Amino acid sequence: MKDLPNELVLDRELDAPRAAIWRCWSEPALLEQWFCPKPWHVTDAVLDLRPGGEFSTTMHGPNGEEFPNTGVFLELVPGERLVFTDAFAPGWIPSGKPFMAAHVTFEDAGDGKTRYVARALHWTAEARQEHEAMGFHPGWNAAADQLESLAKTL
Amino acid sequence: MKDLPNELVLDRELDAPRAAIWRCWSEPALLEQWFCPKPWHVTDAVLDLRPGGEFSTTMHGPNGEEFPNTGVFLELVPGERLVFTDAFAPGWIPSGKPFMAAHVTFEDAGDGKTRYVARALHWTAEARQEHEAMGFHPGWNAAADQLESLAKTL
Numbered sequence: 001m002k003d004l005p006n007e008l009v010l011d012r013e014l015d016a017p018r019a020a021i022w023r024c025w026s027e028p029a030l031l032e033q034w035f036c037p038k039p040w041h042v043t044d045a046v047l048d049l050r051p052g053g054e055f056s057t058t059m060h061g062p063n064g065e066e067f068p069n070t071g072v073f074l075e076l077v078p079g080e081r082l083v084f085t086d087a088f089a090p091g092w093i094p095s096g097k098p099f100m101a102a103h104v105t106f107e108d109a110g111d112g113k114t115r116y117v118a119r120a121l122h123w124t125a126e127a128r129q130e131h132e133a134m135g136f137h138p139g140w141n142a143a144a145d146q147l148e149s150l151a152k153t154l
Numbered sequence: 155m156k157d158l159p160n161e162l163v164l165d166r167e168l169d170a171p172r173a174a175i176w177r178c179w180s181e182p183a184l185l186e187q188w189f190c191p192k193p194w195h196v197t198d199a200v201l202d203l204r205p206g207g208e209f210s211t212t213m214h215g216p217n218g219e220e221f222p223n224t225g226v227f228l229e230l231v232p233g234e235r236l237v238f239t240d241a242f243a244p245g246w247i248p249s250g251k252p253f254m255a256a257h258v259t260f261e262d263a264g265d266g267k268t269r270y271v272a273r274a275l276h277w278t279a280e281a282r283q284e285h286e287a288m289g290f291h292p293g294w295n296a297a298a299d300q301l302e303s304l305a306k307t308l
């Protein structure tokens with residue numbers, strides 16, 4: 001995939017098999033364990049794994065902060081690829097201020113490892129900058145560390 | 155479907171069978187004949203009838219105006235329902251300034267007629283107002299007249 005406008009990319013090799021990484025992305029009880037960098041955590045994960053299906057979580061901060069996020073899946077290829085966005089609520093209802101579409105891919109990298117690429121694509125250069133300033137790179141990297149650790153236990 | 159925020163609605167009974175109305179919406183050579191109120195017209199219709207598939211047209215005005223539009227289908231139930239948006243280009247690439255998602259439904263209304271409901275849902279109240287001021291109601295009604303006339307010939 002060539003570079004796209006207004007994108008931020010995390011591209012890493014994780015030391016866990018693709019099937020385990022996929023489970024961590026697709027099972028709510030697993031997703032809640034890694035999706036937010038500690039000391040934040042996620043509850044109430046809903047993953048309706050079909051195009052247009054709900055993908056929502058509530059993020060909790062160490063000081064009682066609480067941020068519900070609602071979006072939908074746009075595309076799913078089990079074990080290989082998922083795409084989701086916050087631009088719609090379930091039922092294809094335009095929602096909030098469209099911020100990003102995330103394209104996440106999983107590829108076998110040999111020796112039980114997985115190439116894990118997560119792209120955040122934004123509608124505007126401003127949204128991309130805002131996301132980078134909010135800590136896209138450290139945040140998504142820390143979450144990927146948690147993902148890798150959890151997947152290794154499966 | 156209850157009223158939704160930031161929506162504009164066209165709700166009409168058309169004097170043509172549902173299958174014919176669906177053909178006019180799903181076959182490029184037919185869509186080009188009715189989709190834009192005359193004296194405007196549409197060329198280069200692309201209808202890739204699957205979730206994420208391209209839905210694009212080029213609109214031409216009587217003074218040589220030319221407006222390409224690119225979007226994607228979000229959901230399709232042949233003969234019953236289609237949903238599309240300009241918020242994405244094919245490949246789920248965030249595109250332009252997200253303006254609307256259109257939800258179009260077709261229901262048998264007896265005697266070979268069809269209840270035709272087209273909802274334009276917007277991300278903001280401003281976009282809804284802009285769309286109304288651009289002539290949503292007269293424009294979509296005139297196009298629906300053309301759709302009905304064409305479908306009756308099929």
